[in-house]
Amino acid sequence: MCCFLIPMASVSTLVVTPMAARNLNPIATVSSSSSYFSFPITSGKLIKETTYSIAIQTLQILKENKKRSSSKSARQWSQWLSRSLLLGHSYQSFCLPPNSAAEEAYAEDDNFVVVNFYRFVFITDPVAEVSRHLSFLEGFDICGRIYVNEQGINAQYSGPRKDAVAYMKWLREDHRFSDALFQISRTSNGHAFPKLKLRYKPSLVQFEGGTSHLPIIDASMRATPLTPSEWRQRLEEVDKSDAASRRKSDSNIVLLDVRNGYEWDIGHFCGAKRPDVDCFRSTSFGLTQLEDSASDPLAHADKEETEVLMYCTGGIRCDVYSTILRQRGFKKLYTLKGGVSHYLKEEGPAHWFGNLFVFDSRLSLPPPAQTSKIISEVNEVPQLPDSTSFSRCSVCSSQLSELRHRNCANIDCNLLFLCCRDCQADLKGCCSKNCTNASRLRPLLSGNQRYKKWHHYRDQDFERT
Structure with missing residues (x-):
């Protein structure tokens, strides 16, 4: 369950279409601060049309209020809500103004987020630094890749928002990481990483010959x-x-x-x-x-x-x-x-x-939708010359409507490739006809599902279908 918070000072009426109403709790509540309407939304029922109908109508109301007054709250929410109309599976994600009552309420939800950051800084004892981080994270539900060495830290991790933000705040208290740019995004299906890998790594990114000899701290x-x-x-x-x-x-x-x-x-x-x-x-x-x-x-x-x-x-x-x-x-x-x-x-x-x-x-x-764009154009894939590989099925070269890679169902291939739904079905999730004859084929996954790491299938009895 997630809540869509709207400042009462900025909104006098919220008009909801019938399609949206079916996914809204009929009772709108007022938060403890008495300055926000809270509309509980069942995330499992959230669909693109629902979220757009709510967000766009609210945005229109905010803009009308902005014309009639110089309310900072109205201006702030109009700007932030404009940025919050996201594409694809991110429709249910809403950005909230920083340092606001809305952000505090949002921070208490159980939604999972992904946090990315890196910082180049000299770390005297990176092994001890790793231990310090592991000690802090005990009891927190954090998964991801966090690498530390003498040249700094590189991290991508996921977790419930409260845990993810707690780790971020702890890092910011350290002067070495206080000015790092922490980027937060929503994930709709729990953890975005299978487990936590927090360790010393000679190179913060993989590069031929390593990076320890490069002057990246300078x-x-x-x-x-x-x-x-x-x-x-x-x-x-x-x-x-x-x-x-x-x-x-x-x-x-x-x-x-x-x-x-x-x-x-x-x-x-x-x-x-x-x-x-x-x-x-x-x-x-x-x-x-x-x-x-x-x-x-x-x-x-x-x-x-x-x-x-x-x-x-x-x-x-x-x-x-x-x-x-x-x-x-x-x-x-x-x-x-x-x-x-x-x-x-x-x-x-x-x-x-x-x-x-x-x-x-x-x-x-998908990127945030610009409010100046027409809704019907938001999901449109740009038309580029036929010679380009952009947004093309790697099997039949047809234009793709969904820009998302898949792994080949052949566990011994596991190639990451783009594929249309027809070829996906015809080749049973494989990247080529050759792979369809392989002895170790994973089952065809529908939609946006991903295969688990290959070791999950290592001891499985495979059968050709």
């Missing part, structure tokens, strides 16, 4: 971070160039996607070339030999003059890789602070196509 060796608004402004400046100046400046501006090719396939910034890598550890932009430079956007770049705009999911891969480019002589390096996840939260899907790939059980996150 901010001057990393790329200059751009806030989401600065990043958007930079992209708009490039877009406004006329055709002639664009051709002239192509070699001086490079939009570099520092992720994997399969991540690009479901979402990317307009103008970014698809990375020809399937694992960050093998990334080699700016490092390739001339004879192998066809897929390298930096192969012929002027290291003194080329502006390299780098982006990844949360920012850490760009920060790490920028130190390598800096050592190679690139001068004008810029990264998107907080990565795409932070940008989509702050700026919406401007200049962004598709969804965001994430490395947890959700796999794919």
